[in-house]
Amino acid sequence: MISRQKLLEAAARVFAESGFRGATTRRIAEAAGVNEVTLFRLFGSKSQLLTEAMQCMHPNAGLNLPAEPGDVERELLTWSEGHLEAMRSMRHIIRKTMAELEEHPEMRQVVCDAKTPMFNQLLSYVSLAWPSATAGDESMRRTACSMLVSAMFSDAIGRDVVSAAYPVPAESAAQKYLTVFLRTMGPVRRPTAGRTLATAAND
Amino acid sequence: MISRQKLLEAAARVFAESGFRGATTRRIAEAAGVNEVTLFRLFGSKSQLLTEAMQCMHPNAGLNLPAEPGDVERELLTWSEGHLEAMRSMRHIIRKTMAELEEHPEMRQVVCDAKTPMFNQLLSYVSLAWPSATAGDESMRRTACSMLVSAMFSDAIGRDVVSAAYPVPAESAAQKYLTVFLRTMGPVRRPTAGRTLATAAND
């Protein structure tokens, strides 16, 4: 039974390196330290193995915004930094998965299951933190949330490729994106006392 | 000599559908309506053909911001819409190229040559339109430009996959992203009279 797990992990690793076609059963078996025949005995086919391997990935478990906004800036910063780091560490597999979508539509579910809740969570949190009157119209709010998520997504998968398009250092990128987002959204419902992110950004 | 061009175009097409490994010489030759042997006679190898095919792609030719800002909002809108549409139409090949980077590093140049000038052009235009005093610090300006480009990039390659993360309709997305960007940047150096994008966004 331990061979199963080793194969699933190896499959995800090799897929992230080389994509579907490049992830040959021989390479996966070798990476798992398992005989190639065992792969077919346990999973039946290469497609089945890779499909199962993708389904057991749930990257952003435990990265939730509170149901009721408290210290909005801090909570959003923790959330943004966590998601940015998570997406960065998965950038190879994200790139490969997005490229395989036409040929393997079942992988769409994996991408959607990761990104959709992230956006929805941000949007519902923001709706509570900025009641509609203070934040421009609803469309503006949605656009701002979409842009924050897009900035992090794009940073995660693009920074190591076109570094010139990401002028902010990697470590402070989440904070900078959030600062711009906060500037768009305007003052928060319950402003925190003292030094805030918005003023700290001018350092 | 016309076979050369047919093969280059077919190679780009098949690569966009199936990636490097999936773009077999047989498929490319068939798509070009040319004998497979001709492919090897003209290009020597599959790698050579695909490398040349990628190099003759210059998607954003003729999409330039003026050297001297005039009607800033209109100019930025035209520029954003043009680039968003261009990137959307190339989303398949962009996704495939980004996935091949580890195995074919020579393709990095293609991505950089497309995205870096786009960002740099925006940044230098914005530096002229918003002198530093009115636009927050330099880091903020760079971050905002990066986020606008990221929003368009992410929209182009992600909208057809995770539509839920892009709540704005495709046709007005560029305008909405730009509106948020303008809100971040504050009033433009030479404000235009009458109805502006910022007020129009509240429709």
Add this chain to the structure above:
DNA sequence: GTTGTATGCAAGTGCCTGCTTGCTCTGTGT
């Protein structure tokens, strides 16, 4: 009319691919 260039066609090479078969070993429960 000959030469040269560009292309097509048929066949084949050696390698890799997903997947199978048949057999062996090893540990575990009864």
Add this chain to the structure above:
DNA sequence: ACACAGAGCAAGCAGGCACTTGCATACAAC
């Protein structure tokens, strides 16, 4: 002691892969 499940190993199969060879054809230049 025995049965049985899990796993390894060696070998092989049919098909696809990049790429080559040899030869035939068209067409333009001289």
